[in-house]
Amino acid sequence: MITFKEAFQKVLDHPLDLGIEIVSLIDSLNRILAEDIFADRDFPPFDRATKDGIAIQYSTLVNDGHTFAIEGEAAAGGVQQVLNDKNNCLEVMTGAVVPEHCDTVVMYEHITIDGGKVTINEKVTKGQNIHYQGSDEKVGTLLLSKGKKISPAEIGVMATVGKAIVKVMGNPKICTIATGNELVAVNETPEPHQIRKSNMLTIESALLNSKIEASSLHLLDDKKEIERELKKALIENDVLLLSGGVSKGKFDFIPEVMESLGVEKVFHRVLQRPGKPFWFGIHPELKTVIFSFPGNPVSTFANYHLYFLPWLQTSWQLPLDNSYIKLSRGIKITRPLTRFIQVSTEVKEGMFWATPVVENGSGDLTSLAKADGFICLEPRTEEYEVGEVIPFIKTR
Numbered sequence: 428m429i430t431f432k433e434a435f436q437k438v439l440d441h442p443l444d445l446g447i448e449i450v451s452l453i454d455s456l457n458r459i460l461a462e463d464i465f466a467d468r469d470f471p472p473f474d475r476a477t478k479d480g481i482a483i484q485y486s487t488l489v490n491d492g493h494t495f496a497i498e499g500e501a502a503a504g505g506v507q508q509v510l511n512d513k514n515n516c517l518e519v520m521t522g523a524v525v526p527e528h529c530d531t532v533v534m535y536e537h538i539t540i541d542g543g544k545v546t547i548n549e550k551v552t553k554g555q556n557i558h559y560q561g562s563d564e565k566v567g568t569l570l571l572s573k574g575k576k577i578s579p580a581e582i583g584v585m586a587t588v589g590k591a592i593v594k595v596m597g598n599p600k601i602c603t604i605a606t607g608n609e610l611v612a613v614n615e616t617p618e619p620h621q622i623r624k625s626n627m628l629t630i631e632s633a634l635l636n637s638k639i640e641a642s643s644l645h646l647l648d649d650k651k652e653i654e655r656e657l658k659k660a661l662i663e664n665d666v667l668l669l670s671g672g673v674s675k676g677k678f679d680f681i682p683e684v685m686e687s688l689g690v691e692k693v694f695h696r697v698l699q700r701p702g703k704p705f706w707f708g709i710h711p712e713l714k715t716v717i718f719s720f721p722g723n724p725v726s727t728f729a730n731y732h733l734y735f736l737p738w739l740q741t742s743w744q745l746p747l748d749n750s751y752i753k754l755s756r757g758i759k760i761t762r763p764l765t766r767f768i769q770v771s772t773e774v775k776e777g778m779f780w781a782t783p784v785v786e787n788g789s790g791d792l793t794s795l796a797k798a799d800g801f802i803c804l805e806p807r808t809e810e811y812e813v814g815e816v817i818p819f820i821k822t823r
């Protein structure tokens with residue numbers, strides 16, 4: 428059996444080229460940007476008034492007690508106005524182009540208007556209340572780099588530079604496959620010996636967090652059916668995510684069927700808990716990548732986060748996330764398995780701390796809802812101490 432570190436590396440050694448997709452701006456949310464985004468003009472694109480009030484020429488203020496006649500008004504969305512007489516002012520609205528010959532804006536709260544004449548009541552600084560053209564970014568500046576995850580903030584930036592369509596990293600075509608005769612649909616009432624299938628809905632919803640829509644299959648423990656369905660699935664998809672049927676049971680057909688269909692086993696079984704009977708392979712001609720996770724719900728969930736998500740990051744040519752957390756309780760981990768322990772997290776004195784959740788093994792799927800992630804503990808002779816900083820895999 429190989430170690431977790433070896434298995435992890437082998438998975439990362441088999442990335443797929445997922446290409447690039449072109450999507451509408453709004454559909455790019457939560458996708459990975461596949462192009463650099465530049466400023467198409469100066470930001471802001473003109474000297475912009477930042478207050479509602481009047482625009483004046485500052486030099487006029489040297490005459491104490493000067494009052495300004497109102498020449499007209501400048502509204503946001505209107506072309507630039509011109510102040511004809513420097514002794515006058517123009518009313519100006521936030522977002523309007525600062526009128527020609529004006530260099531200062533005074534807000535309404537600081538002036539009095541009486542009979543069409545304006546008196547300024549507060550000290551004025553030359554240039555106040557103007558957001559100067561190009562003071563945020565100059566035309567041609569790189570605003571967003573390829574590889575960035577697109578959040579609503581990036582959508583706003585791309586909208587302002589006129590990106591109606593966006594290049595994003597391609598998604599793999601994925602089929603999630605549940606196996607086992609004991610499984611019934613969520614809307615069915617299980618017989619006493621049956622359970623509802625939950626693993627693949629967990630995985631399908633996790634994929635939606637990465638904006639990937641997957642198809643799904645349920646295979647009964649019938650070798651012929653498994654063979655027939657997997658053959659099709661291997662051709663039609665880039666990735667298969669399976670759950671169940673990979674340990675030692677008489678009906679655990681997945682590894683042998685995969686190999687009979689020409690899938691190359693990269694490894695089977697890893698020195699880890701949960702998730703030990705994980706089977707990973709690739710079809711050398713079809714290039715399909717197969718993650719066959721152990722069926723216990725915590726094992727499927729753990730291995731999705733431990734292996735599939737880093738594989739996806741690598742296929743998208745992104746760096747891997749490395750998170751660490753402090754341990755709130757001492758733990759002893761003996762050889763030979765790497766342990767992934769479900770923890771809840773809390774912030775104390777500005778640091779994140781992890782506390783193991785109460786759980787009942789890898790079949791206890793209710794424990795998933797108590798945890799914020801897994802801590803990764805390698806076996807070692809000394810106990811892990813309170814306050815020790817350890818790797819953390821976030822799951823929410």
Ligand SMILES: Nc1nc2c(c(=O)[nH]1)N[C@H]1C(S)=C(S)[C@@H](COP(=O)(O)OP(=O)(O)OC[C@H]3O[C@@H](n4cnc5c(N)ncnc54)[C@H](O)[C@@H]3O)O[C@H]1N2
Nearest residue numbers: 605624625626627671672673674675679703721722723726
């Ligand atoms: N003799 C051995 N037995 C087992 C070993 C072993 O090394 N030797 N490993 C154990 C470990 S660890 C795990 S994990 C499981 C994994 O077994 P399989 O991958 O073959 O999974 P199944 O037997 O099909 O299912 C296990 C368990 O999970 C439930 N399950 C399966 N699919 C779903 C689903 N889609 N939704 C909800 N629950 C699901 C299934 O009903 C079983 O209870 O093997 C141990 N045995």
Ligand code: MOO
Nearest residue numbers: 701702703726789
């Ligand atoms: O993969 Mo198993 O998770 O150790 O129950």
